[in-house]
Amino acid sequence: MPSSPEDAPGSADPLESSVLHATDNGVSWITLNRPEAMNAVTWDQRERIVALLARASADPAVRAVVLTATGRGFCAGADLRGAPSTGDRIPGDVARTIRLGAQRLIAAVLDCEKPVIAAVNGTAAGIGAHLAFACDLVLAADSAKFIEVFVRRGLVPDGGGAYLLPRLIGPQRTKELMFFGDALPAAEAERLGLVNRVVPAEELTATARAWSQRLADGPTRALALTKQLVNASLDADRATAFAAEAMAQEINMTTRDAVEGVASFVERRAPKYRGL
Numbered sequence: 594m595p596s597s598p599e600d601a602p603g604s605a606d607p608l609e610s611s612v613l614h615a616t617d618n619g620v621s622w623i624t625l626n627r628p629e630a631m632n633a634v635t636w637d638q639r640e641r642i643v644a645l646l647a648r649a650s651a652d653p654a655v656r657a658v659v660l661t662a663t664g665r666g667f668c669a670g671a672d673l674r675g676a677p678s679t680g681d682r683i684p685g686d687v688a689r690t691i692r693l694g695a696q697r698l699i700a701a702v703l704d705c706e707k708p709v710i711a712a713v714n715g716t717a718a719g720i721g722a723h724l725a726f727a728c729d730l731v732l733a734a735d736s737a738k739f740i741e742v743f744v745r746r747g748l749v750p751d752g753g754g755a756y757l758l759p760r761l762i763g764p765q766r767t768k769e770l771m772f773f774g775d776a777l778p779a780a781e782a783e784r785l786g787l788v789n790r791v792v793p794a795e796e797l798t799a800t801a802r803a804w805s806q807r808l809a810d811g812p813t814r815a816l817a818l819t820k821q822l823v824n825a826s827l828d829a830d831r832a833t834a835f836a837a838e839a840m841a842q843e844i845n846m847t848t849r850d851a852v853e854g855v856a857s858f859v860e861r862r863a864p865k866y867r868g869l
Contacts, residue, residue: 612641619656619809619868620802621649621707628664631716633672634724639694643701650706656868657808658705659801660728661712668721670742671695671752695720695752702727703753703824706817708808712801713779714794718742723752726761726787729820732801733779734794739787744774760827762786812850813868 613624623645625632649655662668702709711728718740725731743750750771758767762785770777782788792800808816818841826834845851849869857864
């Protein structure tokens, strides 16, 4: 996978070493790199991922994002070491921690203005599973598995799981996964609709590169508006969804890529989108 000198594993900054970042041909690669901890994500790592996603949204040179990891695990859940200490817990502390931590991370993926691909290389558990499911497209190695691990610890799911999963697979399947906490193999996750494509582990990076490059070569603003429409439609009535669709079309027709797309159709040639 792409890497840059400043974010290489030997980087002097431990945080940059634990969340690698590189931009390659318009694709921002964000790579969790704590394989010894199965990439359980710390508070500081969450902050870096959120910042990188916000940077991707604002950077016109970035036109797609890939979120992946090194080692055997994609993300084994939350590692709360390094979280801000508040001393003795008082009512409201837990809810605030969830809002500013797990929920903020998932919202950053959902709200990113560029399409985000999850390339799930191994176990995705708890918030790690929800991090993958929040992405626009999910690729998984055939050895990967997803675990709603919360019930095993006597916990309620967080990180938007009870919001995401019913919208992806319905309430009954969601309850089965969350009530029992059984490991869900990648092939079964694909059958349920949680994963777009399962590939041999050795082909995961190449497939993510191919998919992300297709997105990076596409009409970036149209893709952003499409993402927004689809995500919002899950909570909207028909009138609201239709109004949003019409407005998205209005906005998109002001972009250079829309003009290029129409012109290429009329001229019977392949379009050359610039992301503008």
